[in-house]
Amino acid sequence: MDIRVAGVTKEFGDLAALHDVHLDVRPGELLALLGPSGSGKTTLLRTIAGLVQADRGQVLFGGLDATHLPVQKRQVGFVFQHYALFKHMSVADNIAYGLQVRERAKRPSRAEIRRRTSELLDLVQLSGYENRFPAQLSGGQRQRVALARALAVEPRVLLLDEPFGALDAKVRKDLRAWLRDIHERTGKTTVFVTHDQDEALELADRVAVLNLGRLEQVGTPDEVQDQPATPFVMTFLGQATRFAADIRDGKVLVNERGVRADARDLAAGKASLYCRPWHLRPTPAGQGNFQGIVSGTRRLGSIRRIEVSGDDGTRLEVEIPLEANLQPGEQIGLEILDGVVFPDHWTPR
Ligand code: ATP
Numbered sequence: 001m002d003i004r005v006a007g008v009t010k011e012f013g014d015l016a017a018l019h020d021v022h023l024d025v026r027p028g029e030l031l032a033l034l035g036p037s038g039s040g041k042t043t044l045l046r047t048i049a050g051l052v053q054a055d056r057g058q059v060l061f062g063g064l065d066a067t068h069l070p071v072q073k074r075q076v077g078f079v080f081q082h083y084a085l086f087k088h089m090s091v092a093d094n095i096a097y098g099l100q101v102r103e104r105a106k107r108p109s110r111a112e113i114r115r116r117t118s119e120l121l122d123l124v125q126l127s128g129y130e131n132r133f134p135a136q137l138s139g140g141q142r143q144r145v146a147l148a149r150a151l152a153v154e155p156r157v158l159l160l161d162e163p164f165g166a167l168d169a170k171v172r173k174d175l176r177a178w179l180r181d182i183h184e185r186t187g188k189t190t191v192f193v194t195h196d197q198d199e200a201l202e203l204a205d206r207v208a209v210l211n212l213g214r215l216e217q218v219g220t221p222d223e224v225q226d227q228p229a230t231p232f233v234m235t236f237l238g239q240a241t242r243f244a245a246d247i248r249d250g251k252v253l254v255n256e257r258g259v260r261a262d263a264r265d266l267a268a269g270k271a272s273l274y275c276r277p278w279h280l281r282p283t284p285a286g287q288g289n290f291q292g293i294v295s296g297t298r299r300l301g302s303i304r305r306i307e308v309s310g311d312d313g314t315r316l317e318v319e320i321p322l323e324a325n326l327q328p329g330e331q332i333g334l335e336i337l338d339g340v341v342f343p344d345h346w347t348p349r
Pocket of ligand 1: 016
């Protein structure tokens with residue numbers, strides 16, 4: 001089932017939590033809504049679910065307008081950050097709940113409910129846990145029950161709001177692989193909210209990056225990382241250093257020395273060049289685009305991260321191979337190998 005969000009705006013008082021958001025979720029894809037706190041991720045997910053009513057714009061499911069369809073009729077499965085399991089019900093009863101409360105004509109037989117519950121327990125790898133109560137489960141196990149419960153009613157789409165947000169780092173990581181696997185087995189169109197870049201990039205087919213209620217880019221993990229559409233996407237998805245640059249004759253210059261970044265579509269003038277650590281290479285002092293002094297070095301597994309204080313007062317971090325043995329106090333140059341250029345006075349659409 002595909003989902004279309006068409007020009008959705010949602011205001012709370014003076015604050016635009018969502019501003020003219022357009023988003024197409026493809027059938028069967030796993031899409032991450034990624035952004036910092038307050039960027040509008042939850043509001044967008046809840047608008048898709050029907051828990052929030054948009055001020056403007058539409059939400060379509062499978063091409064049909066669902067904007068005014070109440071939440072019960074949207075056939076969405078929802079999992080929240082804080083497991084909303086029924087404490088007094090067993091795991092099996094929690095999973096079966098959505099089927100048990102259906103009106104008589106639509107309710108499957110008891111045998112059918114048992115069969116489906118056992119299938120779902122198997123899917124979320126909790127067979128043998130059916131008679132436990134939520135208090136007897138770990139946080140990760142509870143979220144797996146919550147997902148099984150959401151899937152039990154065979155929703156058209158699955159909406160997950162920071163499903164692993166309350167869990168510790170190790171459990172979160174295990175559950176990522178697990179969710180990816182479940183997604184591949186069910187093929188259910190899934191939208192999940194996260195503020196964790198690694199989680200989004202590792203799990204999702206495509207990532208939708210939100211900032212201050214605006215959708216800044218939608219793309220595959222490779223696209224948003226390698227071809228960021230905005231400076232925000234560039235800096236939010238990883239370590240990035242900004243250099244003041246000039247565009248002249250279709251070329252990028254930093255401190256009057258050329259850089260091999262792509263500037264074909266840019267008009268001449270002032271610009272910003274954003275570089276990942278691996279776009280920068282230390283050179284002997286006096287060479288390269290940037291001059292400074294090594295002010296610190298730190299080993300990060302198989303690479304070394306050095307901090308450079310520039311002669312112009314800027315500070316930046318560069319990742320270099322371990323063998324390059326630079327010491328604090330050393331005067332060096334930096335050659336800029338590549339980067340992403342944005343003209344200054346740039347505004348998002
Ligand atoms: P977080 O990661 O912190 O949950 P988020 O990206 O999910 O953040 P939202 O919860 O969608 O962000 O909130 C977007 C903005 O809308 C925030 O500034 C928030 O304070 C505001 N907001 C959300 N819901 C309401 C509400 N019911 N009433 C007033 N303001 C709200």
